[in-house]
Amino acid sequence: MGENPTPADQSTVGSEPAADASPPRPRWLPRRRGEILQWLIEYRAFVLLGIALTYAVLFVPFFATERNITQMTTQFSIDGIISIGLTILMIAWGIDLGVGATLALGGVVYALAQDLGVPLAALLGILAGAGVGIVNGFVVTKMRVNFFIATLSTMVAVKGLTFIITDETTIYGHAEGFGWMGSAKLWIFEFPALAFFGIGIIAHLIMTQTSLGTYWYAIGGNSDASHRAGLNVKLLFALAFVVAGLCSGIAGVLLASRAVSANPGVGRDTALFAISATVIGGTSLFGGVGNVLGAVAGVLLLGVVRNSLNLLGVSAYWQWVIQGAILVSVVVSDVYMNRKRRSA
Amino acid sequence: MESNYIVEMKGISKRFGSVQALNQVDLELRAGEILGLVGDNAAGKSTLMKILSGAHVADSGQIIINGEEVSIRDPRDARACGIEMIYQDLALCNNLDVARNIFLGREYTRGLPFLSILDKKKMYAESAALLERLNINISSPRLKVERMSGGQRQMVAAAKAIAFDAGILLMDEPTAALGVREANTLLRLIKDLRDEGHSIVLITQRVPDILAIGDRVMVLKGGRRQGILNVSEVGLDDVVELIVRGRAGAESEEDAMEYLSFG
Numbered sequence: 003m004g005e006n007p008t009p010a011d012q013s014t015v016g017s018e019p020a021a022d023a024s025p026p027r028p029r030w031l032p033r034r035r036g037e038i039l040q041w042l043i044e045y046r047a048f049v050l051l052g053i054a055l056t057y058a059v060l061f062v063p064f065f066a067t068e069r070n071i072t073q074m075t076t077q078f079s080i081d082g083i084i085s086i087g088l089t090i091l092m093i094a095w096g097i098d099l100g101v102g103a104t105l106a107l108g109g110v111v112y113a114l115a116q117d118l119g120v121p122l123a124a125l126l127g128i129l130a131g132a133g134v135g136i137v138n139g140f141v142v143t144k145m146r147v148n149f150f151i152a153t154l155s156t157m158v159a160v161k162g163l164t165f166i167i168t169d170e171t172t173i174y175g176h177a178e179g180f181g182w183m184g185s186a187k188l189w190i191f192e193f194p195a196l197a198f199f200g201i202g203i204i205a206h207l208i209m210t211q212t213s214l215g216t217y218w219y220a221i222g223g224n225s226d227a228s229h230r231a232g233l234n235v236k237l238l239f240a241l242a243f244v245v246a247g248l249c250s251g252i253a254g255v256l257l258a259s260r261a262v263s264a265n266p267g268v269g270r271d272t273a274l275f276a277i278s279a280t281v282i283g284g285t286s287l288f289g290g291v292g293n294v295l296g297a298v299a300g301v302l303l304l305g306v307v308r309n310s311l312n313l314l315g316v317s318a319y320w321q322w323v324i325q326g327a328i329l330v331s332v333v334v335s336d337v338y339m340n341r342k343r344r345s346a
Numbered sequence: 347m348e349s350n351y352i353v354e355m356k357g358i359s360k361r362f363g364s365v366q367a368l369n370q371v372d373l374e375l376r377a378g379e380i381l382g383l384v385g386d387n388a389a390g391k392s393t394l395m396k397i398l399s400g401a402h403v404a405d406s407g408q409i410i411i412n413g414e415e416v417s418i419r420d421p422r423d424a425r426a427c428g429i430e431m432i433y434q435d436l437a438l439c440n441n442l443d444v445a446r447n448i449f450l451g452r453e454y455t456r457g458l459p460f461l462s463i464l465d466k467k468k469m470y471a472e473s474a475a476l477l478e479r480l481n482i483n484i485s486s487p488r489l490k491v492e493r494m495s496g497g498q499r500q501m502v503a504a505a506k507a508i509a510f511d512a513g514i515l516l517m518d519e520p521t522a523a524l525g526v527r528e529a530n531t532l533l534r535l536i537k538d539l540r541d542e543g544h545s546i547v548l549i550t551q552r553v554p555d556i557l558a559i560g561d562r563v564m565v566l567k568g569g570r571r572q573g574i575l576n577v578s579e580v581g582l583d584d585v586v587e588l589i590v591r592g593r594a595g596a597e598s599e600e601d602a603m604e605y606l607s608f609g
Contacts, residue, residue, distance in 0.1 A: 213453045213462050216446055223441035230401070230437045231451040232422050290441040343440075343492060 043335055047283045047299035054306045062310045070309070072190050076260065078305025079198035080253045082298070084276040085283075086198075086205045087249025089297040092280060093209070094242040095222040095289025096142065096149045100157025101250045101276055102269030104134045107164045108254025113264035114167065116177035124183070124255045131251015132244050134160055139240025149243075164266040175262040184260025194256045198301075201249070206294040218242060223290030278329045279304050281336055288340045304328070351410075352377040352545045353398070353429075353514060358407035360393055367393045368404070369569045375514070375547060380540050382556030382577070383549045385566035385589055391549045394566070395516045398547075399431035400424035411514075430507035431516040438503055440492035444484060445473040447491055448506045476505050480535060497528030504535060508544065515539065515546045521555060533559050553585050567592040 042049060058065040084101045091098055098104075112127030134156060141152040175181055186193040209215035220228040221235050229235045253272075258264040283300030285292025304325070311321050353375040360368040368390045375381050383391050396402040398409065400421040409416055411427045418424050424431070438447050446453075449469050455462030473487035482501045484494070491499055500520050507515055517536065521529040537559045540546055550556060556563050557577055565572040565588040572592045575585065 208461065211463055211466075213455055213464055216442070216450070216453065216464065219441060220439045220446075220450055223439035224437070227437035227439050228450070230421050230431075230433070232425065233451050290439070 043339055044284055045296070046332075046335070047296050047303055050282070051299050051303040051306070054303055054310070058306055058310045062313050064313055065310060068190050070313070072187070072192060074305055074309040075190075075195035075198075076184075076192045078301055078308070079194040080257050080260070081272055081275045082198045082279065082301035082305070083194075083201055083249050083253045083256070084246075084272060085279040085297050085301050086201055086294055087246040088276050089280045089283065089285050089292055089294050090205060090209065090218060091242040091246040092285045092287065093222045093290065093292045094218040094239055095225070096239060096242055096246075097277070097287070098135075098138060098153045098243060098246045098250075099150065099273050100134070100138075100153045100160060101246065102272035103157045103160040103164065104131050104247055104250035105254040105257065105269040105272055106264075106266055107131065107134065107160050108251035109258030109264040109268065110164050110168050110173065110254075110266055112255045112258050113173040113175060113180075116175060116180055120177055120179045120182070123177070124259075127255040127258070128248060128251040131254060132248040134250070135244035135247020136240070138247065139243035142243065143236040143240045153243075168264070168266045170266065172263050172265045175258070175264075181259050181262040183256055184258075184262070192260075194260060197252070197256060199298075201252070202294055202298045209294055214238075219290060274325065274329065275304060278325065278332065281332045282328070286336055286340055287333065288336075291343070350376050352412060354408075354410040355394070355398065356408040356410070358394065358397060358404045358409075360390075360397060360402060360404050367569050368397075371407075371566070371569070371571050373398075373547075373564065373571070374574075375545050376561075377545050378540065378543050379561040380536065380546045380548055380556075380559055382553075382560040382563035383547055383566065384551070384553055384556065384563060384585065385572075388568075389566040389589075390569040391566055392518055393569075395431060395518060395547060395549060398424065399429055399516055401431070425510075425512070428513040429516065430512035430514070431518065432500075432503045432507050432520060433518050438491050438499060438506070441490065443488050443490050444477075444502055444505075445469045445487040447502060448473050448476070448487070448509045450506070452510060472509075473505075476509055480505055480508075480538065482535070483531075495528065496523050497525075497532060500524065500528075500532055501535060504532075504539070508539060513543075513545060515544050516549075517546065518549045519551060520548070521550065521552060529555075553582055553589075557582060557585070565589055 064070050084105065088098060088101065108127040108131040111130040112123050115123035115126045118126070138149075138153055138156055141147050141156065142149045183193050188196060209218065217228070217233055217238050220231070220233065221238050225235050254269075257268065279300035280292070280297045281287065281300070282303060283292070283296030283298070285297060307324070307328075308321065311324065351374045353373070355371065355373040358368050358371045358373075359366070371390065371394060373394065383395070385391050393402060397404045398418065400418045400423050403419055409418055411429075416423070416427055418427065418429075439450065442450070445466075446469070453462070454465040454468045456465055457463040470487050477484055477487065480501070482498075482505060484498055484502070491502060494502070504515075504517075504520070520536070521532055524532065533555060536546060536548065540559075548556065548560065553563075560577045562574055562576055563580070563585055564574040565585065567589065570592075572588050575588070
């Protein structure tokens with residue numbers, strides 16, 4: 003007490019006494035220079051995407067061709083749909099390391115059920131993904147298993163199951179329309195890309211405009227406070243796992259449809275890509291912070307980088323190194339931001 | 347006289363493992379008063395209030411609200427009785443803005459029942475009106491709580507509690523982490539709330555706060571009620587003596603001195 007001379011009007015809580023006649027500067031108004039850095043970190047995905055796109059268009063041969071853009075958008079969209087589900091889950095302060103295995107299961111179920119008709123088979127594939135999410139949600143909230151361990155365990159189990167039900171072989175699509183979802187095209191975008199953007203918009207609206215979205219932010223920000231406010235924290239948390247599983251199932255069906263076959267071994271790099279894109283997009287590993295549009299930008303960014311490296315003939319192993327380096331730098335900046343937030 | 351009490355707790359006991367946190371405690375809160383609840387650490391103050399707010403369930407005892415016995419088993423039950431607790435460790439989500447915090451779990455919505463769309467306009471308008479009514483100096487309900495000072499956060503927590511006209515407010519050491527100026531502003535807010543007709547239980551370590559704005563003060567020690575005093579009739583020494591020595595007056599003079607200098 004007593005560092006500042008107390009002004010006569012004591013009602014100005016939280017404001018600093020002004021040096022001159024100008025109105026006091028409220029404390030919530032950030033200092034300018036720090037704010038720019040924070041802004042850059044918060045919207046890093048959009049900034050980096052702009053840089054990467056400019057570079058790719060100008061310097062990467064064949065990047066800005068219709069065929070490449072069609073291929074590239076389809077490619078990153080399938081993993082991108084998973085990123086959107088993971089974004090919601092991570093905002094609620096969870097993570098699912100097994101999204102790749104769920105993706106493979108979704109595709110395999112779609113292929114195995116194709117004789118029931120493509121729409122029903124697709125639905126079953128998606129529900130299989132949601133089912134994995136339900137198991138994860140149950141194990142995490144009811145049996146109180148840490149979500150890293152829980153999703154890692156279900157990943158292994160799902161992988162095993164996928165190989166068992168396929169007899170370790172690729173299942174080819176023979177039903178009429180099996181490959182439609184992977185190849186239908188509108189202008190230069192194929193169906194997976196359209197699905198990705200559509201799901202992105204829906205998820206964005208859910209997270210910003212509905213009470214459900216607010217609840218997911220709330221439980222990720224402060225689950226005790228959410229419980230005291232009367233929210234069903236466990237159910238909401240479990241539901242976030244179901245969303246991640248559902249998105250993985252959708253991605254699996256799209257991937258199988260595009261390949262006109264379902265391979266039980268796909269999805270090894272999916273979690274790495276999806277988590278990287280989500281975190282680059284501004285979603286924190288520490289819950290409560292993030293947004294879907296940022297994740298979409300993160301997916302586009304990683305997609306453009308991966309595609310450019312391919313076009314430039316960089317070897318797959320160097321691409322892994324680069325992707326790993328990107329993830330590390332992004333996680334470091336997230337840890338830094340989180341420390342700033344907690345100390346604020 | 348009996349009907350004057352808005353809350354009565356009778357014979358409340360609660361045990362955590364081998365610790366008897368509360369032992370046959372009674373509490374009566376009059377309508378429209380500020381009742382201070384004081385006592386040393388581990389005296390059972392917070393436990394008693396958590397039972398009233400549904401965070402804990404008592405092992406035995408009765409709770410009577412407005413003359414009717416009620417069963418409070420979780421925060422929803424308490425809320426249905428018009429009871430809101432403002433926690434010491436601030437039950438706010440720092441990543442949400444002021445309006446979303448105030449309305450958390452009770453949003454204004456329209457449209458689909460399973461995916462209800464937030465009526466943000468109404469939430470922001472009502473939050474702004476509420477902040478203004480309570481003279482809370484926060485420029486916009488769109489501000490995120492993480493950018494606010496400790497005092498502002500306490501006031502948001504208070505606004506959250508009374509947003510739905512909770513008649514009974516339980517405050518757990520609201521001024522503990524605040525500087526003198528912010529604490530005074532908050533105490534004035536608490537007094538204003540009382541004058542608006544809210545009934546308030548104020549847990550605090552700072553006995554002078556209660557003497558400044560409270561009507562009565564109840565002292566707990568070792569999970570037992572030591573007494574309930576009218577603020578207008580007692581001084582700091584009387585309260586502190588009850589806190590330190592209890593009814594029996596068992597402990598030494600030095601403890602009382604220590605507590606006085608602390609308070």
